[in-house]
Amino acid sequence: MKKINLTAMSASELQALKSEIERELNQRSAKLQAIEEVKKLAASKGLKLDDLLAELGGDKSVKGKRELGPAPIRFRHPQNPSLTWSGRGKRPNWMRDALAAGLSEESMRI
Known part of the structure; x- marks a missing residue:
């Protein structure tokens, strides 16, 4: 949480802040x-x-975003087998470098 420097505020600014805080607390209390x-x-x-x-129609289990489990590894670096990629998300640097060096995606596919 961001810390507010109360000592740097004027009395009117503090009163306005106090009013905002009371209004927010009242709204939350009414909601609860x-x-x-x-x-x-x-x-x-x-x-x-x-x-x-x-x-x-508000049940999250019915209309929620589907959960993606861990993706299987689909690509492996030819020289360093510890570098892998599932094919999800942003293409890793090692994959970009290998493609730029002339390797094909198919040659790295598992």
Whole structure:
């Protein structure tokens, strides 16, 4: 968190900052209170929040970004076998250098 130098601020700037902080704290408190009310209402109706979210289309497990697991190695440096690349993401420097030196991608493919 960025540290604010309060001693360098004028009294009016400090008052404005205090007002902003109080407004933010009130908004967060109201949000937490609303969430608790929704939880209590759902429980009183015999609903689970996960089921309610899925019904409303907000369930992250249903509409979330798919997780990519570790990618298999697809390319290996011809002279240094410890240098590998899965083919995902930015092409590594060793791969660029090898291509510039005249090697083909196919010759480095595993």
